[in-house]
Amino acid sequence: MNWISNYVRPRINSLFSRREVPENLWIKCPECGTMLFHRELSDNLNVCSNCDHHMAITPRERFAKLFDGGTFAEVSVPAPIDDPLKFKDQKKYPDRMKAAQKATGEKEAMLVAEGEIGRTPIVAACQDFSFMGGSMGMYVGNAIIAAAERAVKLKRPLVLFSAAGGARMQEGILSLMQMPRTTVAVQMLKEAGLPYIVVLTHPTTGGVTASYAMLGDVQISEPNALICFAGPRVIEQTIREKLPEGFQRAEYLLDHGMLDRVTHRKELREELITILRMLLGQGPAVRGDLPAPEPKKADAKAEPKPAPKPQAKAEPAKPAPQKTAPPKEAPKK
Amino acid sequence: MTKNYLDFEKPLAEIEGKAEELRAMARANEEMDVKGEAEALDKKAEQMLVDLYKNLSPWRKCQVARHPERPHCKDYIDALFTEYTPLAGDRNFADDHAVMGGLARMGDIPVMVIGHEKGHDTKSRIERNFGMARPEGYRKAIRLMDLADRFGLPVVSLVDTPGAYPGKGAEERGQSEAIARSTEKCLSLNVPLVSVIIGEGGSGGAVAFATGNTVMMLEHSVYSVISPEGCASILWKDAEKMREAAEALRLTAQDLKNLGVIDRIISEPVGGAHRGVGQTIAAVGHAIEAELKALGKKKPGELKTSRREKYLKMGSQGLAA
Numbered sequence: 274m275n276w277i278s279n280y281v282r283p284r285i286n287s288l289f290s291r292r293e294v295p296e297n298l299w300i301k302c303p304e305c306g307t308m309l310f311h312r313e314l315s316d317n318l319n320v321c322s323n324c325d326h327h328m329a330i331t332p333r334e335r336f337a338k339l340f341d342g343g344t345f346a347e348v349s350v351p352a353p354i355d356d357p358l359k360f361k362d363q364k365k366y367p368d369r370m371k372a373a374q375k376a377t378g379e380k381e382a383m384l385v386a387e388g389e390i391g392r393t394p395i396v397a398a399c400q401d402f403s404f405m406g407g408s409m410g411m412y413v414g415n416a417i418i419a420a421a422e423r424a425v426k427l428k429r430p431l432v433l434f435s436a437a438g439g440a441r442m443q444e445g446i447l448s449l450m451q452m453p454r455t456t457v458a459v460q461m462l463k464e465a466g467l468p469y470i471v472v473l474t475h476p477t478t479g480g481v482t483a484s485y486a487m488l489g490d491v492q493i494s495e496p497n498a499l500i501c502f503a504g505p506r507v508i509e510q511t512i513r514e515k516l517p518e519g520f521q522r523a524e525y526l527l528d529h530g531m532l533d534r535v536t537h538r539k540e541l542r543e544e545l546i547t548i549l550r551m552l553l554g555q556g557p558a559v560r561g562d563l564p565a566p567e568p569k570k571a572d573a574k575a576e577p578k579p580a581p582k583p584q585a586k587a588e589p590a591k592p593a594p595q596k597t598a599p600p601k602e603a604p605k606k
Numbered sequence: 607m608t609k610n611y612l613d614f615e616k617p618l619a620e621i622e623g624k625a626e627e628l629r630a631m632a633r634a635n636e637e638m639d640v641k642g643e644a645e646a647l648d649k650k651a652e653q654m655l656v657d658l659y660k661n662l663s664p665w666r667k668c669q670v671a672r673h674p675e676r677p678h679c680k681d682y683i684d685a686l687f688t689e690y691t692p693l694a695g696d697r698n699f700a701d702d703h704a705v706m707g708g709l710a711r712m713g714d715i716p717v718m719v720i721g722h723e724k725g726h727d728t729k730s731r732i733e734r735n736f737g738m739a740r741p742e743g744y745r746k747a748i749r750l751m752d753l754a755d756r757f758g759l760p761v762v763s764l765v766d767t768p769g770a771y772p773g774k775g776a777e778e779r780g781q782s783e784a785i786a787r788s789t790e791k792c793l794s795l796n797v798p799l800v801s802v803i804i805g806e807g808g809s810g811g812a813v814a815f816a817t818g819n820t821v822m823m824l825e826h827s828v829y830s831v832i833s834p835e836g837c838a839s840i841l842w843k844d845a846e847k848m849r850e851a852a853e854a855l856r857l858t859a860q861d862l863k864n865l866g867v868i869d870r871i872i873s874e875p876v877g878g879a880h881r882g883v884g885q886t887i888a889a890v891g892h893a894i895e896a897e898l899k900a901l902g903k904k905k906p907g908e909l910k911t912s913r914r915e916k917y918l919k920m921g922s923q924g925l926a927a
Contacts, residue, residue, distance in 0.1 A: 357924035503772030
């Protein structure tokens with residue numbers, strides 16, 4: 274299909290040179306090479322419809338598809354101090370941050386939200402691999418602590434989607450200290466008797482795996498996700514031998530007893546609802562594509578103090594009683 | 607005198623070598639009087655050592671922290687504790703020799719001591735896997751910490767590891783899970799946990815033992831999220847840029863104290879711990895004793911809460927702290 278991008282597109286562009294042509298209408302699956310139309314891919318949760326390869330999905334997209342009616346309220350995260358070490362490698366750390374913020378449109382590598390899934394109220398946190406490799410620094414630590422504190426306050430379970438290359442080197446020892454900090458967050462949930470479910474997504478490595486991402490009550494992974502402490506290249510250099518096929522992939526970890534389940538992204542939401550409702554001693558969920566929840570008055574009071582930023586669903590196809598999310602607000606692109 | 611000079615100690619090695627040569631000549635030829643000359647050289651060497659170690663760069667500190675003659679965990683345990691009774695195994699897979707630990711007395715007080723041991727010669731280094739623990743090592747530590755917790759014994763951890771072992775089996779048996787659980791255990795103890803970074807504090811492998819009420823570092827030890835070489839190869843795309851990386855990572859005891867990550871720095875003799883092993887070990891012993899005494903006054907619940915509070919607050923002020 275190269276002729277589309279190499280020949281047809283430039284020709285069309287030249288014909289309508291003034292008109293803005295949206296880019297990336299077609300996305301090539303990195304596994305099987307199938308060209309996938311962006312809307313279909315998005316409807317399929319960024320999973321290749323041909324080979325089931327799970328591509329990256331942004332936290333906002335994930336939450337839009339996870340929460341009932343795509344409605345969720347962001348939980349605010351206390352901002353850490355900028356560039357604590359005045360770190361400079363080939364680039365300055367603040368410059369790298371700015372570039373990442375510009376590229377992703379996000380403030381940092383983790384998004385925390387509250388909402389309902391299958392009418393089950395939860396708090397969710399999702400790591401953004403596209404933001405500096407999802408790396409864990411002060412902000413990500415603060416986000417996980419904020420998520421846990423919010424969950425404890427609202428007596429809700431926490432669902433965490435991990436994706437990271439590890440700790441953020443630019444924050445040096447302070448990034449390493451997020452290992453104990455996030456572990457304290459997990460302990461808060463355990464002591465409050467609240468479920469903590471980790472969904473490991475591709476890739477989850479290093480200090481992230483060696484702290485909050487491996488401490489879930491239930492450990493689920495998306496298919497073929499790389500999950501490890503030391504990366505395969507490092508190990509090959511150390512032991513000087515070829516690693517077996519599928520080493521450190523989700524299925525390999527499942528075989529070695531390190532995970533509870535490997536679950537397709539399309540089945541993940543249902544599975545989370547099922548598990549959470551049983552752990553919480555609630556009845557079976559009402560199935561189906563639920564509209565956004567009716568806001569309860571008690572809930573409204575329990576909103577986080579810094580005004581939550583309500584999210585509108587990217588495609589408001591179904592009329593949802595979006596009282597928590599004003600429909601007028603344009604969805605962030 | 608040391609046998610192993612670090613690269614930046616070359617000028618010192620020359621002077622000390624010359625002094626040694628003079629003395630050797632004098633021994634062979636009794637008529638020669640070299641006393642004055644040799645003493646002058648000694649004095650010069652002494653001054654040079656002071657100057658070299660006065661302001662060690664972060665990379666040089668890494669070198670000192672990794673010095674093969676630096677006292678290791680076993681040296682501390684042998685010297686500082688009595689009735690040391692090693693306890694072995696994770697009751698699951700194996701006994702990891704990179705981690706040693708067991709019951710021991712510090713003065714009269716029974717404690718649980720755990721630490722990474724690097725080994726001192728080729729044979730013991732291989733046996734100890736250069737201080738790089740596998741999951742079994744962390745799980746042994748968890749077991750020992752749990753035992754200490756149940757019987758109310760304070761825990762002393764001595765950290766000296768390049769990092770957790772990056773191997774096939776270690777990954778298969780859950781290296782990351784073992785480290786995460788060990789950190790979790792540190793954070794749930796109702797007994798005092800005093801940690802000392804005696805050499806290298808290598809990333810997650812160190813955190814797993816060093817999440818203590820009090821964390822101390824020897825003056826020339828280092829504690830970092832990644833080795834300077836690893837950082838250089840990722841961010842500079844050149845492992846030879848380790849000097850720059852060591853600088854940027856702020857991995858020295860002094861920087862970590864300023865960041866509020868550690869509580870106390872223990873001074874080393876001039877020329878580093880390996881030039882005064884007995885003195886260094888004694889200083890570490892005094893520091894541990896003092897901290898155990900101070901923590902002994904706290905109530906069990908308070909120990910756990912204050913440890914957690916400390917970590918929750920950590921890093922909120924940056925280098926200005």
